[in-house]
Amino acid sequence: MNIAIGSDHAGFEYKEGLRKWLEENGHTYKDFGTYSLEAADYADFAHPVSLAVESKDFELGILVCGSANGVAITANKHQGIRAAICWTEELASLARQHNDANVVCVPARFVAFDVAEKIVGTFLTTAFEGGRHARRVGKISC
Numbered sequence: 825m826n827i828a829i830g831s832d833h834a835g836f837e838y839k840e841g842l843r844k845w846l847e848e849n850g851h852t853y854k855d856f857g858t859y860s861l862e863a864a865d866y867a868d869f870a871h872p873v874s875l876a877v878e879s880k881d882f883e884l885g886i887l888v889c890g891s892a893n894g895v896a897i898t899a900n901k902h903q904g905i906r907a908a909i910c911w912t913e914e915l916a917s918l919a920r921q922h923n924d925a926n927v928v929c930v931p932a933r934f935v936a937f938d939v940a941e942k943i944v945g946t947f948l949t950t951a952f953e954g955g956r957h958a959r960r961v962g963k964i965s966c
């Protein structure tokens with residue numbers, strides 16, 4: 825799978841670890857930054873990741889910041905993005921199954937890294953169920 829990934833400074837270390845996890849699990853990716861622990865604005869990374877997924881250049885996206893709220897709010901400004909904040913594997917599964925979420929937002933300050941790996945793994949391997957959920961997802965766009 826081809827994944828777009830990005831973070832602000834609060835999510836940088838998790839992003840770096842998730843990049844390694846993606847490689848180890850056979851995924852390709854593009855890192856949209858940030859590239860250090862230096863303070864950075866989450867929108868500067870959430871917008872490029874969202875555009876990359878929205879344009880279908882990448883299948884799914886991963887965004888990481890301290891609470892995941894900033895990146896999720898920013899990503900969801902894009903018409904074709906359904907970004908979900910996930911702090912458990914079950915939420916990641918439901919976001920894909922029921923909401924056809926295409927960007928997972930991980931709150932680095934609130935989950936252990938091994939949990940973040942499981943969240944991402946579940947998100948990437950869970951399919952959208954369609955059916956009644958497709959009708960509901962179809963009602964999201966304004």
